[in-house]
Amino acid sequence: xxxxxxxxxxGGIDAPPRPAYAEIAAWFREASPDMIANRKAEAEAxxxxxxxxxxxxxxxxGAERIIPFDILPRILSATxxxxxxxxxxQRVQALNAFIGxxxxxxxxxxxxxxxxxxxxxxxxxxxxxxxIRPAKGxxxxxxxxxxxxxxxxxxxxxxxxxxxPSGVSYMMENREAMLRLFPELFSKLRVKPxxxxxxxxxxxxRSLAPATSPGEPTVVVLTPGPYNSAYYExxxxxxxxxxxxxxxxxxxxxxxxxxxRTTEGPQRVDVIYRRIDDEYLDPLAFRPDSxxxxxxxxxxxxxxxxxxxxxxxxxxxxxxxxxxxxxxxxRFFTGRDPILANVETWRCREPAxxxxxxxxxxxxxxxxxxxxxxxxxxVGPHATRAQCEAFAAKIRANPENYIxxxxxxxxxxxAYVEEGLAPRHVDLRPFVLTGADRVRIVPxxxxxxxxxxxxxxxxxxQGGGTKDTWVLETDPPEAGPGADAPAPAQNQTNG
Amino acid sequence: MLARTADNLYWLSRYVExxxxxxxxxxxxxxxxxxxxxxxxxxNEWESAIAxxxxxxxxxxxxxxxxxxxxxxxxxxxxxxxxxxRTCIETARNNARAVRTAITTEMWEILNEAxxxxxxxxxxxxxxxxxxxxxxxxxxxxxxxDGAAYRTMLRTDHFWFxxxxxxxxxxxxxxxxxxxxxxxxxxxxxxVGGGLDYFQWSALLRAVSALNSYHLIYRQGIxxxxxxxxxxxxxxxxxxxxxxxxxxxxxxxxxADRYGRQGPSQRLAWQIYAGxxxxxxxxxxxxxxxxxxxxxxxxNNRLGLAISEQYLQ
Numbered sequence: 184x185x186x187x188x189x190x191x192x193x194g195g196i197d198a199p200p201r202p203a204y205a206e207i208a209a210w211f212r213e214a215s216p217d218m219i220a221n222r223k224a225e226a227e228a229x230x231x232x233x234x235x236x237x238x239x240x241x242x243x244x245g246a247e248r249i250i251p252f253d254i255l256p257r258i259l260s261a262t263x264x265x266x267x268x269x270x271x272x273q274r275v276q277a278l279n280a281f282i283g284x285x286x287x288x289x290x291x292x293x294x295x296x297x298x299x300x301x302x303x304x305x306x307x308x309x310x311x312x313x314x315i316r317p318a319k320g321x322x323x324x325x326x327x328x329x330x331x332x333x334x335x336x337x338x339x340x341x342x343x344x345x346x347x348p349s350g351v352s353y354m355m356e357n358r359e360a361m362l363r364l365f366p367e368l369f370s371k372l373r374v375k376p377x378x379x380x381x382x383x384x385x386x387x388x389r390s391l392a393p394a395t396s397p398g399e400p401t402v403v404v405l406t407p408g409p410y411n412s413a414y415y416e417x418x419x420x421x422x423x424x425x426x427x428x429x430x431x432x433x434x435x436x437x438x439x440x441x442x443x444r445t446t447e448g449p450q451r452v453d454v455i456y457r458r459i460d461d462e463y464l465d466p467l468a469f470r471p472d473s474x475x476x477x478x479x480x481x482x483x484x485x486x487x488x489x490x491x492x493x494x495x496x497x498x499x500x501x502x503x504x505x506x507x508x509x510x511x512x513x514r515f516f517t518g519r520d521p522i523l524a525n526v527e528t529w530r531c532r533e534p535a536x537x538x539x540x541x542x543x544x545x546x547x548x549x550x551x552x553x554x555x556x557x558x559x560x561x562v563g564p565h566a567t568r569a570q571c572e573a574f575a576a577k578i579r580a581n582p583e584n585y586i587x588x589x590x591x592x593x594x595x596x597x598a599y600v601e602e603g604l605a606p607r608h609v610d611l612r613p614f615v616l617t618g619a620d621r622v623r624i625v626p627x628x629x630x631x632x633x634x635x636x637x638x639x640x641x642x643x644x645q646g647g648g649t650k651d652t653w654v655l656e657t658d659p660p661e662a663g664p665g666a667d668a669p670a671p672a673q674n675q676t677n678g
Numbered sequence: 679m680l681a682r683t684a685d686n687l688y689w690l691s692r693y694v695e696x697x698x699x700x701x702x703x704x705x706x707x708x709x710x711x712x713x714x715x716x717x718x719x720x721x722n723e724w725e726s727a728i729a730x731x732x733x734x735x736x737x738x739x740x741x742x743x744x745x746x747x748x749x750x751x752x753x754x755x756x757x758x759x760x761x762x763x764r765t766c767i768e769t770a771r772n773n774a775r776a777v778r779t780a781i782t783t784e785m786w787e788i789l790n791e792a793x794x795x796x797x798x799x800x801x802x803x804x805x806x807x808x809x810x811x812x813x814x815x816x817x818x819x820x821x822x823x824d825g826a827a828y829r830t831m832l833r834t835d836h837f838w839f840x841x842x843x844x845x846x847x848x849x850x851x852x853x854x855x856x857x858x859x860x861x862x863x864x865x866x867x868x869x870v871g872g873g874l875d876y877f878q879w880s881a882l883l884r885a886v887s888a889l890n891s892y893h894l895i896y897r898q899g900i901x902x903x904x905x906x907x908x909x910x911x912x913x914x915x916x917x918x919x920x921x922x923x924x925x926x927x928x929x930x931x932x933x934a935d936r937y938g939r940q941g942p943s944q945r946l947a948w949q950i951y952a953g954x955x956x957x958x959x960x961x962x963x964x965x966x967x968x969x970x971x972x973x974x975x976x977x978n979n980r981l982g983l984a985i986s987e988q989y990l991q
Contacts, residue, residue, distance in 0.1 A: 409775055409776055421779070428779070429680060432682070433680050433682050444682070444991065445679055445681055446679045446681055446684045446835060446933075446937070446989045447679075447937045
């Protein structure tokens with residue numbers, strides 16, 4: 184499905200490499216198949232060991248999986264990253280303003296930009312939040328923005344993840360693996376480090392401490408427990424930040440203040456980086472059957488005595504129907520054109536769009552408004568006629584629930600697969616931290632790669648793998664070594 | 679530190695220590711079972727094994743007779759036994775998993791490996807030789823775990839809670855081993871120190887790895903009152919009650935210093951320790967070892983509860 188049109192970020196397998204990849208392409212082309220096989224085996228051993236750490240938390244041996252790792256890194260030049268970083272900061276700033284507005288004056292509704300029913304009928308909308316103003320007026324402190332690329336200058340946002348985005352531990356472990364396996368590559372290329380992420384996260388969380396917090400704020404990571412699939416990441420982050428990893432039962436609320444039970448008695452908690460969903464946070468406020476949460480947490484939150492990261496109700500912004508309004512949302516709240524483009528999106532709730540979608544189903548990707556993880560979607564060009572027809576019936580029955588997008592010619596990066604080096608589609612999830620003091624973005628993010636030939640689905644649940652993501656410290660020369668003339672083959676327009 | 683983390687560390691070592699104790703109890707029984715009854719006495723060693731492991735009632739709920747096959751299977755992996763070697767290792771591993779970052783990689787790997795090994799084992803087909811080898815393996819797991827903790831953990835409250843669990847459990851086991859032996863060995867008609875019980879006492883010493891050290895310390899034949907003296911009052915003997923309490927006191931003091939406050943567990947541990955220091959072996963044995971040990975086991979339990987209330991909730 185890649186088609187000949189797919190843009191390869193390295194420049195192809197045999198063609199001259201794009202400048203950022205020059206060193207890497209040369210190294211991998213010269214490397215003997217034995218050496219590649221060796222390094223691949225080493226990488227696997229490294230991840231199996233990490234995997235053992237991961238397996239620690241899986242409940243059954245069969246359920247423990249190691250996400251495949253590809254040893255050829257994905258590289259972004261300094262200039263490419265600079266622009267992405269600006270776009271990401273703008274996007275997350277708009278998301279925060281939007282969420283604040285949704286739970287506040289709702290000016291964007293009054294301005295006729297986003298329909299109110301889209302907000303009120305959204306299952307992630309939390310009416311409680313209209314009466315709660317989180318610390319510093321910020322909602323989405325940790326965002327994971329999924330980006331795809333279709334050309335040298337064409338990055339699109341595919342999805343905003345404003346709830347509890349995961350994957351950052353893979354970003355860090357991937358770098359760790361590459362540093363061990365390919366130290367010689369890091370001496371050739373200056374790659375921006377990523378290992379400051381836990382420190383950045385800690386600084387972000389501390390900056391968000393409630394005004395009532397006495398002295399140095401106490402930060403904790405709240406996990407659903409060892410049986411959660413992301414438990415490894417939860418313990419990894421707590422460990423690297425040097426804060427406690429707590430479960431709901433370790434916390435209690437007295438006098439609207441949250442405490443954790445320690446060997447020295449109750450200790451006040453000021454900031455909770457929670458990795459459990461809204462509806463499980465507090466059995467008194469949400470699902471009464473939740474044993475993962477803390478009774479009374481919402482009233483402490485309402486009293487302004489604790490910060491929850493991310494704030495409650497941020498899911499209202501990462502819904503795929505709201506997504507389609509993001510260009511207008513960015514313009515409305517930042518007063519500027521969005522730096523990062525959206526993917527063109529048809530909202531099936533609108534009759535004209537619905538007709539278009541139904542007539543062109545075989546060419547489109549259709550997604551559930553609240554779906555995630557690559558489930559509940561139709562990839563038209565890969566679907567049989569019967570599948571399309573069945574899906575069309577589902578759309579007709581409940582058009583509100585669907586959006587459609589064109590199948591993009593997603594960019595590829597070569598990956599080592601069974602038949603050797605071959606182009607595979609990739610996406611990128613950078614992590615954006617918004618604190619009261621400033622925005623922090625670790626250069627890079629998690630690159631996911633669809634290891635099945637032609638597949639566009641990068642989710643690990645559907646056969647996806649990961650690559651290390653390198654952001655170069657400085658731009659490489661435009662052409663090959665020694666050449667001063669601009670390279671005609673490289674069409675790096677600034678558009 | 680989170681109370682739950684301390685609780686996990688404490689129970690984690692208690693369960694490892696308990697697995698080792700069960701292995702030692704079975705070891706004694708196995709050794710005595712191989713002796714002709716003229717030497718071993720008429721008592722049923724397997725009966726005494728389940729008594730020492732404090733699961734006699736539970737055992738007889740599902741079994742009619744304490745045979746070697748039934749007792750070993752029950753203590754190693756009995757499906758109705760919540761405190762079998764298998765469940766001890768499993769529970770220890772689960773506790774470790776819940777506090778994975780509070781223990782060292784070495785400690786984790788030992789437990790994880792042990793759990794994987796034990797999971798695969800077919801207990802139905804164990805013959806006596808396999809059984810002896812398995813019991814040695816369990817003791818080795820505990821030794822390695824203890825060694826890994828001792829050599830790799832930071833000396834912070836994490837380490838101290840790990841030690842607390844180990845010593846509370848060990849004191850309990852030693853007291854029970856002695857008590858049950860004493861009971862079994864001294865039926866009303868039999869005089870203390872009669873010829874019959876020589877092998878029983880030496881099997882007991884051997885099972886707690888103390889036979890050679892007994893000879894080193896006392897330089898004479900095995901006398902029941904000296905065995906009691908050795909396992910209760912000799913601070914040089916690492917399985918003695920007084921050794922456990924010396925260490926419990928030291929660790930509880932370190933915790934009190936670190937947290938800046940004394941509590942009921944510190945007071946209770948000192949009381950029990952002082953009680954042990956004021957004993958002497960002869961009188962202890964003549965005036966009622968059983969009463970003394972019964973009281974000790976109850977006191978030790980109270981200390982466990984006090985630690986739990988003071989730190990682990």
